[in-house]
Amino acid sequence: MPEETKVFLETPAIPISGKKQANSFSASSDSPRTSSPTLGEHYSYDTIEEISNYLLSRTHIRPKIGIICGSGLGHLGETLSDATYFPYEDIPHFPLSTVVGHAGRMVLGTLNGVEVMVMQGRFHFYEGYPLTKCSMPVRVMKVCGCTHLITTNAAGGLHDSYQIGDIMIVKDHINIMGFAGNNPLQGPNDPRFGPRFPPMNRAYDPELIKIAENLANDMGIKDETHTGVYICLGGPSYETVSELRMWRMLGVDAVGMSTVHEVITARHCDLKVFAFSLITNKCITDYDSNGEANHAEVISAGAKRQDVLATFVTRMVEKINEML
Numbered sequence: 001m002p003e004e005t006k007v008f009l010e011t012p013a014i015p016i017s018g019k020k021q022a023n024s025f026s027a028s029s030d031s032p033r034t035s036s037p038t039l040g041e042h043y044s045y046d047t048i049e050e051i052s053n054y055l056l057s058r059t060h061i062r063p064k065i066g067i068i069c070g071s072g073l074g075h076l077g078e079t080l081s082d083a084t085y086f087p088y089e090d091i092p093h094f095p096l097s098t099v100v101g102h103a104g105r106m107v108l109g110t111l112n113g114v115e116v117m118v119m120q121g122r123f124h125f126y127e128g129y130p131l132t133k134c135s136m137p138v139r140v141m142k143v144c145g146c147t148h149l150i151t152t153n154a155a156g157g158l159h160d161s162y163q164i165g166d167i168m169i170v171k172d173h174i175n176i177m178g179f180a181g182n183n184p185l186q187g188p189n190d191p192r193f194g195p196r197f198p199p200m201n202r203a204y205d206p207e208l209i210k211i212a213e214n215l216a217n218d219m220g221i222k223d224e225t226h227t228g229v230y231i232c233l234g235g236p237s238y239e240t241v242s243e244l245r246m247w248r249m250l251g252v253d254a255v256g257m258s259t260v261h262e263v264i265t266a267r268h269c270d271l272k273v274f275a276f277s278l279i280t281n282k283c284i285t286d287y288d289s290n291g292e293a294n295h296a297e298v299i300s301a302g303a304k305r306q307d308v309l310a311t312f313v314t315r316m317v318e319k320i321n322e323m324l
């Protein structure tokens with residue numbers, strides 16, 4: 001019997017309570033209550049294991065790479081072979097995706113022969129989910145056996161030279177929500193995930209950044225690919241002209257409402273991280289402009305670039321797989 005099949009058969013099926021907790025902010029019974037309005041429900045290690053076992057007991061895929069698809073970028077999940085699809089509403093303890101362009105499914109399958117797990121849709125703070133909940137699936141990836149996270153997003157291009165459809169490889173972020181006391185690692189720390197005070201320099205793996213830059217060159221998209229700094233704002237309102245000018249002054253190249261909490265959670269549990277933004281709109285930094293940021297434009301820019309992005313991610317997955 002192939003080793004993979006054996007693992008599948010030997011993985012105990014975990015009884016599922018069937019309880020839905022989407023949009024529920026009450027503390028779970030295995031967590032201490034806190035008075036923080038941003039902390040909400042705490043996911044214990046046991047709960048994360050329960051979710052992971054639910055997924056692994058229903059597929060023979062044993063992923064080493066987790067992928068999060070940003071707004072309008074979920075098409076990648078359709079390109080997997082040997083795929084099992086898990087709608088979020090069927091996964092115990094999972095929130096629901098509420099944003100257009102986020103299908104709300106976890107997919108376990110292979111990308112060019114490499115076993116991966118892909119989130120078609122992520123969770124955002126502005127949906128009403130605390131950051132611990134938004135980034136909980138990253139811990140599920142870790143417990144499922146992943147060693148690497150590729151996280152993608154749609155973002156507004158703030159750097160003058162960025163055009164719609166460009167890719168920005170993320171080299172660093174500004175955790176402005178953390179400045180305001182909102183961090184996904186807030187609350188009790190379980191050392192089985194990671195240390196109380198994880199470092200965040202080199203959060204975006206320098207070797208993976210180099211590999212991605214070379215890959216962009218090989219793919220002939222070097223001129224449309226940049227390496228820059230991402231900021232996650234709380235949303236859902238887009239930014240004012242003054243806010244954008246301020247971020248630009250502070251060294252921000254692309255603006256979004258996601259990713260940073262996922263990366264913090266991933267580094268906390270020692271996943272290697274690669275992230276990129278698709279520039280879906282140019283940030284409006286001119287008071288006289290009649291343009292307005294809108295989500296339809298974001299989705300449509302994603303749809304136009306879905307094939308290039310799928311190739312970019314698939315080839316990154318192959319490169320990472322060679323390093324495993």
Ligand SMILES: O=P(O)(O)O[C@H]1O[C@H](CO)[C@@H](O)[C@H]1O
Nearest residue numbers: 070071153154256257258298
């Ligand atoms: O970051 P992703 O999920 O790609 O989506 C981006 O697009 C939406 C705004 O149009 C926001 O959710 C922003 O974060």
